[in-house]
Amino acid sequence: MPTMPENKSERIAALADQCVQCGLCLPACPTYALDGNEAESPRGRIAIAAALAQGRAPVTDELREPLDHCLACLNCERVCPAQVHFGELLVETRALLGPAPRRPRALLALAKRPGLLRLMRLAGWRRWYARLARWLPQRSGWRAALALAALPPPPRLRPGPAVTPCTPALARVALFPGCVASVEDAAAQQAAVTLLEAAGHTVMRLPAFCCGALDTHGGDTQAAARATGRVQEAWRAGGASALVTVTPGCIGQLRGALPGVRVEDPYALLVARADHLHFRPLHQRVALHLPCTQLNVARSGEALLTLLGRVPGLEVVALPPRCCGAAGSHLLEFPERAAALRAPLIEAIASLAPQALLSSNIGCRLHLATGLAEQDEAVPTLHPLVLLAQHIVPGHTS
Known part of the structure; x- marks a missing residue:
């Protein structure tokens, strides 16, 4: 049995001791709903983590699997009366x-x-991905990845008349592009710049690289530490007073890398200037998916709904607050x-028959788009910032 580092073991045990085993987290847990298995619940995972950390159980595939299955959606934290820091416990245990x-x-x-992702797109390989995917087994990660890559290219942000920033100028903001999002969500990043500048902020872009969230949640502490150092170096060179990202999945990682720095998605800054932003009418019905990280980490769901509510004629129907499984x-x-x-x-989206699906997290949006394509549901998907930027009224916003 592997020897557990004492400091990590003690921290995991202390976090686990906060759990009072009340079970109020069970109805909020998507994997417990899927399996009906106590081990696939937050309460069960806490017990497993404590047993592993304290050496009361060997590290086996059977015990590890429920921890690997966890989506880190943090729905359990939102409903926990004991305020257990489950996200921290999960990260420490995986590390x-x-x-x-x-x-x-x-x-x-x-x-x-x-x-490399950008180069592959430019090389025109996308048309081959769906064909290649069909030759791979259903359980293959490569099949899932190729299905995502075979989706139509993300929409470009249509250039519109210039929007004059309101005055006085507000805080200088740095935009963190990320990795996959820097390629697949380029339109959303340009939309964020357009909207933030219209609200009075000066925006600068940091280099595109991974924030380290994939490594942190995968237990690769060395790679995560390297990414953290890179984030800190880029932030120091930027000279901004706040950091934003269009991908809620990066926010928790960026906040951990930059303690004391204001790290938000753009909605938090934009809603503070909502009265200065005006939008053209759009008579459409759209379905809104709120990613778990937007609800439970960024906590900007209400801010986004407020901004979308300022688009005249737009009917926004929020989907049930459940994890899509991308994670x-x-x-x-x-x-x-x-x-x-x-x-x-997917069933809920089909029943609504919306003219578009909005979701802020690139992984969630691609995952949902793949599911819609498999069901032959022709529903365009886009980032909410793209919709807002496409309909902002040109000219003075103040």
Whole structure:
């Protein structure tokens, strides 16, 4: 049995001791709903983590699997009366165990290289991905990745008339592009710049690289530490007073790397200037998916709804607040489970028959788009910032 580092073991045990085993987290846990198995619940995972950390159980595949299945959605934290820091406990336990044997290292290495992803898109390989995917088994992470890559290219932000920033100028903001998002969400990043500048902020872009969230949640502490150092170096060179990202999945990692720095998604800054931003009418019905990280980490769901509510004629229907199953690398490690978790949301979207689907997290949006494509549901998907930027009224916003 592997020897557990004493400081990590003690920290995990202390976090686990906060749990009063009340079970109020069970109805909020998507994997418990999927399996009906106590081990696949927050309460069960806390017990497993404590047993492993204290040496009361050996590290086996059977005990490790429920920890690997966890989506880190943090729904349990939101409802926990004892305020257990489950996210921290999960990260510490995964760091203690190290990367899972089935972790798709090659796929994740590719995902963390935006330059290579951009080159692959320019090479026109997308049209071959769907054909290649059909030759791979259903459980293959490569099949899931190719299905994502085969989706139509993300929409470009249509250039519109210039929007004059309101005065006086507000805080200088740094935009963190990330890795996959820097390629697949380029339109959302340009939209963030357009809207933030219209609200009075000066925006600068940091270099595109992985924030380290994939490594942190995968138990690769050395790679995560290197990413943290890179984030800190880029932040110091930027000279900004706040950091934003269009990907809620990066926010927790960036906050951990930059304690004391204001790290938000753009909605938090934009809603503070909502009265200065005006939008053209859009008579459409859209479905809104709020990613778990937006609800439980960024906590900007209400801010986004407020901004969308300022678009005249726009009908926004929020989908049920449940995890879609993407969860970082989860959709690559456990594609069948990810598809099962996604299924109720696909059904809900189909029943609404919206003219578009909005979601802020690139992994969630690609995962949902793949599910819609498999069901022959022709629903365009886009980042909410793109919709807002496309309909902002040109000219003075103040």
